[in-house]
Amino acid sequence: MDPRINVVEKRLEKVGRVIAVGGGKGGIGKSTIASLLALVLADSNQKVGLLDLDFTGASTHTILGIDDFHFPDEDKGIIPPKYHGISYITIANFTQDHVAPMRGLDITNAILEILAITRWDKLDYLIIDMPPGINDTTLDIIRLIKKIEFCIVTTPSKITTNVVKKSLELLEELNIQILGVIENMTFPATPYAKEVFEKCYLGTIPFDETYEHAIGDIDRLLDTVIVKTLRNLTELYDKMR
Numbered sequence: 001m002d003p004r005i006n007v008v009e010k011r012l013e014k015v016g017r018v019i020a021v022g023g024g025k026g027g028i029g030k031s032t033i034a035s036l037l038a039l040v041l042a043d044s045n046q047k048v049g050l051l052d053l054d055f056t057g058a059s060t061h062t063i064l065g066i067d068d069f070h071f072p073d074e075d076k077g078i079i080p081p082k083y084h085g086i087s088y089i090t091i092a093n094f095t096q097d098h099v100a101p102m103r104g105l106d107i108t109n110a111i112l113e114i115l116a117i118t119r120w121d122k123l124d125y126l127i128i129d130m131p132p133g134i135n136d137t138t139l140d141i142i143r144l145i146k147k148i149e150f151c152i153v154t155t156p157s158k159i160t161t162n163v164v165k166k167s168l169e170l171l172e173e174l175n176i177q178i179l180g181v182i183e184n185m186t187f188p189a190t191p192y193a194k195e196v197f198e199k200c201y202l203g204t205i206p207f208d209e210t211y212e213h214a215i216g217d218i219d220r221l222l223d224t225v226i227v228k229t230l231r232n233l234t235e236l237y238d239k240m241r
């Protein structure tokens, strides 16, 4: 057995909840919700970490306006640098934001290595931004992180709903803890996702025209409808307590 697997549990010992933001489908707002949820939690004095596991499409640094990439400090492992109160690890730390194409086994190895070497401090929450698809990354973190929970993102689109529904069914079959489903980029008169995901529906985040202009600017992000809505998703926080 790979000796790093045992180390992963130890490295996450001081982390309260590990929440992966996924959904299976691409472009539905996973990175947006992962980044802004981390920001909202840090802004309300929670100890929070953010781990971007989208190696080919890392986006959380763009959303949070982080561009001073450097190899994290080392001390018996690597210490996640802090930005806006968030302990943060992204592949961009190691590649200076250049593309990092990887095949299946390389992805598994990179995830294992990052989880085995990162020294997360005492955290209330570690938020993980997942890549699109139910693929190696999903299967690996399910295997490696015993306390993983999934916050699933969907949109009002029937196409998204159909894909996300299957991802959710798979996670349920595997007995993975589901925090719930957030419907993102809603607009008036698109109510059917609530019925489809009824039992674990957490609420909606509307399509926010101001978001694009706020990306990379923390003050403007904190003022977006997305953040304001996220702060008020009581169903979400009830389940996070």
Ligand SMILES: Nc1ncnc2c1ncn2[C@@H]1O[C@H](COP(=O)(O)OP(=O)(O)OP(=O)(O)O)[C@@H](O)[C@H]1O
Residues within 6 Å of the ligand: 025, 026, 027, 028, 029, 030, 031, 032, 033, 054, 057, 059, 130, 131, 132, 184, 185, 186, 205, 206, 207, 208, 209, 211, 212, 226
């Ligand atoms: N609530 C929202 N209002 C307006 N635009 C949004 C909202 N949520 C996400 N977007 C936009 O939708 C696009 C996809 O968002 P994001 O990158 O967060 O999705 P993703 O699911 O992480 O994508 P990928 O699967 O490629 O990782 C981006 O252009 C983002 O700015």
Ligand SMILES: [Mg+2]
Residues within 6 Å of the ligand: 030, 031, 032, 054, 057, 059, 129, 130, 131, 132
């Ligand atoms: Mg993304």
